[in-house]
Amino acid sequence: MLRSERKSLRRFLFLYSLLMFGLFVLGSTLYYRNQEQLMLLRTKSRMMEYATEQIHRLRRLHEHFPKENRYPRDERFRSAIYDLEHVRIFSTLRNPHVDFLGDIYTVGDVIHYVKVLDLYYLGAKYLFIEVPRDHSWMNGVWRRILLTGAVLGLVLALLGYYLARLFVRPMRQSIRLLDDFIHDTTHELNTPLSSILANIEMIDAASMPPEDRRRLERIGVAARTVSTLYEDLKFVTLERHRPTRDENLDLDRLLGERLDYFDLLLRSKNLKLESHIQPVTIRADRRLLARVLDNLLSNAVKYNRRGGTLQVSLTPGELRVADTGGGMEPEEVEQIFERYRRFNDTEGGFGLGLDIVKGIVDHYGWKIEVHSQKGKGTEVILRWEANRE
Secondary structure, eight states: OOHHHHHHHHHHHHHHHHHHHHHHHHHHHHHHHHHHHHHHHHHHHHHHHHHHHHHHHHHHHHHHTTTSOOOOOBTTBEEEEEOTTSOEEEEOOSSOOOOTTOSEEEETTEEEEEEEOSSOGGGOOEEEEEEEOOOHHHHHHHHHHHHHHHHHHHHHHHHHHHHHHHHHHHHHHHHHHHHHHHHHHHHHHHHHHHHHHHHHHHSOGGGSOHHHHHHHHHHHHHHHHHHHHHHHHHIIIIITTSOOOEEEEEHHHHHHHHHHHTHHHHHHTTOEEEEEEOOOEEEEEHHHHHHHHHHHHHHHHHTSOTTOEEEEEEETTEEEEEEOSOOOOHHHHHTTTSTTOOSOTTSOOOSOHHHHHHHHHHHHTOEEEEEEETTTEEEEEEEOOGGGO
16 A cells, blocks of 8 residues: 555544544433433432422421421431522531522532422421432443443444545555556566667767767757656566665765766756765665665756756765755655655656655665755755664
């Protein structure tokens, strides 16, 4: 799976998971509140019976007061009476916070039921009944929520997997078609390109008139550009999974060879080469390392402005390639290593080069950084551990 596919799939799964989790939390909250309301309704019927009994006791106390002056109590509940002005007359409540506008409500670990009295027994207008909250119903509710969540999670995970496959299928089909096209194109390019390059090398340019020599150079530039593209296509379609043959390589010598190869392209755009190359030995596959160098140099030449500068610096553990081209926006830099990603339609190519570079860099555990500023140019920095040289 390509990085672009993985990135799109991660985004889809993240949004899907976030949406499903949000719906689950919302559903669980609604279910919890519904069960809480059912519990309060069941408790209310019981507390209404307690209130009726307590009213009878208050009436008896009112009728025999002050001969009887002990406030009636019950081990099943606690109670309190308040007058019309909300002033407490007497209370055995554990939690003194009362709500005169409520009917039945929870406060802390207790439940309060409010009964408005029709007759002012002992001057009371409000009777409050208090019972402890029964948490046993919560255990059952949480068990059902967790069980439902587990079942729904499994079902939604399977559904998400199915939807994710549907989500990336159009992209995968498009990429497969492009891969097939590239594979076919690679085979078709091999013979004529080899013939063109061989014939260019055989021509004696020194004996040609200046005008014909310039035409030959333009043909050579075009052929080398297509050759670089062909090597990328061949690597992607034929050589990507070939076993590597690591060896100790003189990176400075290989870099010099690749710069010589691109010399004609540099001169075609009138680019100035500023190089600082130190002797460096690195252990890698020559074929893979050549692909990295060719793509970095090719991009620096291709996207450079005419008459600009190409800076190449090689020191132990670090390679820098910088151009003075148009540069890129920050959001473009973040997507630069995605296969088939291109930001400049005026230049040729399939958008394979930096995807190849990133794959090789990741294979060896190297680090690559891209710094770019719109209108000023781009610098690519390749770093590796010194002990791997």
